[in-house]
Amino acid sequence: MIKSIISTAQYWLVKHPKINNFEWIEGETLGATPEFLFSTIVTYLSITFMLYNLHLPPIKPKFLKPFSASHNIVLLLMSLTMALGCALSLWEHFPNINYMICFPKGTPPKGPLFFWAYIFYLSKMVEYIDTILIIVSNSTKRRLSFLHVYHHTMAVAMCFFSLHTSQSMFSSVLITNSLVHVLMYAYYFCCSIGIRPRWKRLVTDCQLLQFWSSFLIMGVICYSHFTGPGCSGMWGWCFNAFFITSLLVLFLDFHNKNYSSSDKIKANQMKKIKQGS
Template sequence: MELPFFPALFSTVKSLVVKQPFFPTLEDWLVNHPKILEFSWINGQTPGASQRFVTLTIFAYISFTFILSQVSRPSLARPVLKSISAVHNIFLLTLSFTMALGCLVSIFSQVPNFNTLVCFPKRTSPSGPLFFWAYIFYLSKIVEFMDTLLIILGNSMKRLSFLHVYHHSMVVIMCYLCLDSVQSAFSVVLITNCIVHVVMYTYYLMCTLGIRPKWKKMVTDFQLLQFWASFLIMAMLVFYHFTGSGCSGILSWCFNAVFIVSLLFLFSDFHAKSYSPKVKGN
């Protein structure tokens, strides 16, 4: 059984995109490269693919964040800090764009229909281009720990909120579970998250360069929109799971559902406190 509208839309967009003259070139670079095409996630063998690695990584992140936020720290010269921040933002902006594009091209190249995109068949192997980009996405969330270090080194402690640390910690666990359980629809969530991060790191980069864009609120709006889009995709996953032969990774879906609900609540609270008329009036 299929949902109306979305399968037809997917087929139409796919047929249009693959006919474009630039698509074969993108496919060669982002899908058919041997390192991407032959990728396979193997627990205990692929670097970072173990519960021990995730546990130690999260523990180290939280511990160092707490310690560095409490002790006196050597202050970096402002030009040095701005240079490091600029390089960091450019790197993550570029990486987010590449991951979104790579995953999108992989979908149009490798996924036959909308049903398969949302609901991987049971016993799907975590290998190939889609899982390569999911793996890079997982590693990028560890690189994003640098956000926290830059906040601490810049003495911007007001930005070091519970939401910030919670989000950075839990998203690594989410990515690991999605890869290890071969969760369906994760590639769609990856694309939406990377698009939001392109906007977000563009904003951070402009701030670092001394430009204060007037669309700060739009960054948070995009994040909230991303969570609602994730709910829609996850609802589709459940629909296909219970109306068909089942979808891969349904157990990790439960973790992600709780995680996204918590993020929606926390970001909505942040949005209300930051952009309400009462706050603006103060």
């Protein structure tokens, strides 16, 4: 039974002709040009700026929540599928650990691993809807920040350069990020249907853990590149190193502002309770 499920998953997520024969070709594959990347980012920033400054009346929750719930469940399922598909694609190369860590120089962006990297790239554009939902729900002051817009803008560029340069170990980043997004969109889905889970902080902590693990992954690539014949996609690695470092700094600041103060409040409340008892 289990073997049958795994075999079916391997076919539909790895060995299906559309996936197995995928190839990222600049100018032919949808979104595979710098012009497309640039226009997508400019469009996102323009729409965000326009909606933010128009001060439109918020959409009523009874109309917004069903759409928000659908959006969150779609991204949850997409993230889960990408993580599973990429993990099964990596498993196809086991026990060739070297290939999982370091693509040989000149590796073309084709095959199942790059198919899921491409879906990951497209999913980052779907996530732009997050920003629109924040603005039209009238929670802009509480949730829309420079970190949010910067993250959504640069994530698309990161995915593009990873595909464009056939970056080694990008699949590991994809899996960790997708798993964190499963947790994050599960939380947002619960909120959109009126359930407020108590593990909001866990989402942020997992995001921070993801960034630290990304440094480990990038360190492994760097070591393999300079101690061996070289790895594919080091220019993509340089961009990712800058992006992840900047994100970590911003997330640490966000974490301290949002949770350090709440921890102090709880500590003071406990102190008052003890003093009163």
